[in-house]
Amino acid sequence: MRxxxxxxxxxxxxxxxxxSRVLNEEPSVKDATRQKVLAAMEAMNYRPSPAARGLxxxxxxxxxxxxxxxxxxxxxxxxxxxxxxxDACEARRYSMMVCPLRMRGQDFIRRIDAxxxxxxxxxxVLTPPLTDNRKLLARLQEHGVxxxxxxxxxxKGVIGVGMDEQQAASDLVAHLIGLGHRRIAHVLxxxxxxxxxxxxxxxxxxxxxxxxxxxxxxxVQGGFTFGSGxxxxxxxFALKRRPTAxxxxxxxxxAGVMWAANEIGLKVPRDLxxxxxxxxxxxxxxxxxxxTVRQPSREMGRLAAEQLLEQLRGRGxxxxxxxxxxxxxxxSTAAAPG
Numbered sequence: 001m002r003x004x005x006x007x008x009x010x011x012x013x014x015x016x017x018x019x020s021r022v023l024n025e026e027p028s029v030k031d032a033t034r035q036k037v038l039a040a041m042e043a044m045n046y047r048p049s050p051a052a053r054g055l056x057x058x059x060x061x062x063x064x065x066x067x068x069x070x071x072x073x074x075x076x077x078x079x080x081x082x083x084x085x086x087d088a089c090e091a092r093r094y095s096m097m098v099c100p101l102r103m104r105g106q107d108f109i110r111r112i113d114a115x116x117x118x119x120x121x122x123x124x125v126l127t128p129p130l131t132d133n134r135k136l137l138a139r140l141q142e143h144g145v146x147x148x149x150x151x152x153x154x155x156k157g158v159i160g161v162g163m164d165e166q167q168a169a170s171d172l173v174a175h176l177i178g179l180g181h182r183r184i185a186h187v188l189x190x191x192x193x194x195x196x197x198x199x200x201x202x203x204x205x206x207x208x209x210x211x212x213x214x215x216x217x218x219x220v221q222g223g224f225t226f227g228s229g230x231x232x233x234x235x236x237f238a239l240k241r242r243p244t245a246x247x248x249x250x251x252x253x254x255a256g257v258m259w260a261a262n263e264i265g266l267k268v269p270r271d272l273x274x275x276x277x278x279x280x281x282x283x284x285x286x287x288x289x290x291x292t293v294r295q296p297s298r299e300m301g302r303l304a305a306e307q308l309l310e311q312l313r314g315r316g317x318x319x320x321x322x323x324x325x326x327x328x329x330x331x332s333t334a335a336a337p338g
Contacts, residue, residue: 003046012040060120062095063305067127068103076280077297078127081150084301085125092309103130109139116143123147123308129192148308150300153194159311159318160304165195168293168325169202172275175327176245177210180336181273185218185243187232187253199249199277218243222253229256237264244272244336251276251283254290269334279328288331295325
C-alpha cells in the first residue's frame with residue numbers, strides 16, 4: 001500500500017502543509033521539524049507525488065530540457081547534458097522532460113506556447129543554439145518561465161554554465177603547431193552555434209600567434225555529425241597540398257575525419273594528426289584514441305539545472321558558472337610527417 005503525505009503528517013504530528021513545505025525545501029520550517037519529517041519519510045519509504053508537492057503552491061515541479069531538432073538527436077553531447085540535468089532534478093525531487101524544437105520550423109513559437117500551457121513547466125534548460133534565440137527567450141519571458149543556458153553567446157544577466165571554448169581551441173591548435181604542423185585544417189560546426197564561432201576564433205588566434213596564414217581552402221563546413229566529418233575530410237584530402245593535421249569542431253566530426261583517412265590509406269597519426277572537441281566517450285573508443293578538449297558536458301547539464309533550481313526554489317537568482325577545460329592529448333596527434 002502506497003504511503004501518502006497525510007500518513008507522514010499523522011506519524012510526525014504536523015500538518016500536511018508542513019510536510020509539503022519540507023518536500024519543497026522551504027526555509028520557513030524549523031530545522032528540528034524538518035529533520036523529524038525527513039526521518040519519517042525515509043523510515044516509511046514515502047515517495048512524493050507531484051500533486052502532493054503542489055499543496056504549498058501552484059508549481060508543477062517539472063523542468064524541460066530543450067534542444068534544436070536540426071542537431072543530431074543521438075549526439076553524445078546532448079545525451080551527456082541530458083544525464084546531467086536529470087542528476088540535478090532527481091537530487092531535488094523534480095521531474096524532467098526532454099523536448100526537441102525545430103528552430104527553423106514554422107510552428108516554432110506555437111510549440112513553445114503549447115509546451116508551457118500543456119505541461120505547466122516551472123523552468124527550462126536551453127542547449128545551443130536555442131540558448132541565444134531571441135524569439136524563444138522573449139517568449140519564455142512573456143510566459144514568466146525561468147530558464148538556464150548552456151554555453152550562451154550573450155552572457156550578461158544570464159544564468160547557466162559556460163566555458164572558454166575559444167581559448168581551449170586555441171590551446172589545442174597550438175599543440176598541433178608545437179608538433180611541427182603548418183598545414184592545419186579546421187572542420188567547422190553548424191554556423192549558428194556559438195561553439196562553432198568560438199572554436200573557429202580559437203583556431204584563427206593560434207594560427208595568427210604562430211605567424212601562420214589561415215588558408216580558406218583549409219576551413220571546411222561541417223555539421224557536428226560523423227557524416228559531415230567524412231564529407232569535409234574528403235574535400236580536404238582532394239587538395240593538391242592536403243593538410244597534415246585537422247582540428248574538427250567536435251569529436252563526432254573528428255571520428256568522421258579518421259574514417260575518411262583510413263578510407264584512402266592514410267595512417268593516423270603517422271600521415272595525419274586529428275583532434276576534436278568535447279571528450280565524449282567516443283574519444284577513447286576510437287583507435288588511435290582521440291586528442292581533444294574535455295568539455296564536461298554532463299557536469300555542465302547538472303550545473304545549469306542546479307542554477308535554475310536555485311532560482312525556482314527561492315534560494316537565489318542563479319548565476320553563470322564558468323567551468324575549466326582540459327586538453328586530452330592522446331594517440332591521434334603526433335609530429336608532422338617529414
